[in-house]
Amino acid sequence: MTIPSQISTAIDNSVRALRPLLDGIIPDILLVPGSGWGSAAHSIGREIFSVPAPSIPGFTDSPVAGHTARIQLLALDHEDGLPFHALLLPRTHFYEERGADAVAHAVRVAAALGIKKAILTNGCGSANPQIRPGCVALIADHINLTAATVLHGATFIDLSDAYSPRLRALVHSVDSTIPEAVYAQFPGPQYETPAEVRMAIALGADLVGMSTALETIAAREAGVEVLGLSLITNAAAGTTPGESLSHEEVLEQGASSKDQLAQLLARIIQVWPRY
Ligand code: 8IG
Numbered sequence: 001m002t003i004p005s006q007i008s009t010a011i012d013n014s015v016r017a018l019r020p021l022l023d024g025i026i027p028d029i030l031l032v033p034g035s036g037w038g039s040a041a042h043s044i045g046r047e048i049f050s051v052p053a054p055s056i057p058g059f060t061d062s063p064v065a066g067h068t069a070r071i072q073l074l075a076l077d078h079e080d081g082l083p084f085h086a087l088l089l090p091r092t093h094f095y096e097e098r099g100a101d102a103v104a105h106a107v108r109v110a111a112a113l114g115i116k117k118a119i120l121t122n123g124c125g126s127a128n129p130q131i132r133p134g135c136v137a138l139i140a141d142h143i144n145l146t147a148a149t150v151l152h153g154a155t156f157i158d159l160s161d162a163y164s165p166r167l168r169a170l171v172h173s174v175d176s177t178i179p180e181a182v183y184a185q186f187p188g189p190q191y192e193t194p195a196e197v198r199m200a201i202a203l204g205a206d207l208v209g210m211s212t213a214l215e216t217i218a219a220r221e222a223g224v225e226v227l228g229l230s231l232i233t234n235a236a237a238g239t240t241p242g243e244s245l246s247h248e249e250v251l252e253q254g255a256s257s258k259d260q261l262a263q264l265l266a267r268i269i270q271v272w273p274r275y
Pocket of ligand 1: 191
């Protein structure tokens with residue numbers, strides 16, 4: 001078994017709604033904007049179309065109040081002078097309780113549209129004192145702590161190089177100071193206890209978050225190459241004495257990092273491989 005038929009039908013329905021909007025364009029990348037990345041990601045190029053996510057079957061509104069998720073196609077500058085297109089699709093988090101296939105949906109729709117590469121971004125906590133809030137880190141590997149998978153049946157997917165070594169090298173060619181990190185996906189939505197953060201550190205994680213790992217598994221199943229970028233919005237629980245975590249802190253870090261993130265994404269895309 002690979003993907004059950006009702007799930008392929010849901011993917012087909014999204015694809016059928018997106019195709020006319022794309023008007024023959026096969027986007028060069030899927031870009032998934034994570035916490036803190038939204039306003040940067042949505043402003044890095046010239047907008048070709050932008051629709052509310054719930055207008056496309058299979059996509060729903062953001063559960064976080066005060067903002068409507070959008071599906072957007074952007075045209076960006078590339079060093080080769082040819083058109084470059086990024087499709088922005090919103091994320092479904094595992095904690096939304098729509099199941100692992102809903103988490104995988106955006107990646108699978110992108111793959112079905114012919115998209116071969118994805119930039120998955122997220123906001124996360126850092127358990128590594130060398131990687132501070134406000135920094136961007138390159139995901140080099142993940143630890144899936146959700147006790148779930150997006151795969152069905154005996155589907156054996158190689159994750160040895162899940163986060164593309166050549167795309168990581170590309171990012172380092174743009175900014176050699178960006179640290180590489182191991183990202184642990186917790187199920188959420190609660191943040192970790194200090195003991196859970198110590199566990200994650202003992203397991204080899206640098207970053208703790210609530211996304212990306214399951215999406216990467218879906219991407220690798222679909223043959224999509226993955227670049228994972230994390231914005232560190234907070235120190236993980238218990239790693240800075242006397243501090244507590246808030247969603248406001250996350251939003252503030254995103255707002256104050258907007259220009260840095262937009263510039264980083266634009267520079268990465270400028271040198272993005274065509275094949
Ligand atoms: I933004 O500290 C953000 N997302 N699990 N822990 C987890 N997810 C997060 C955190 C964090 N910060």
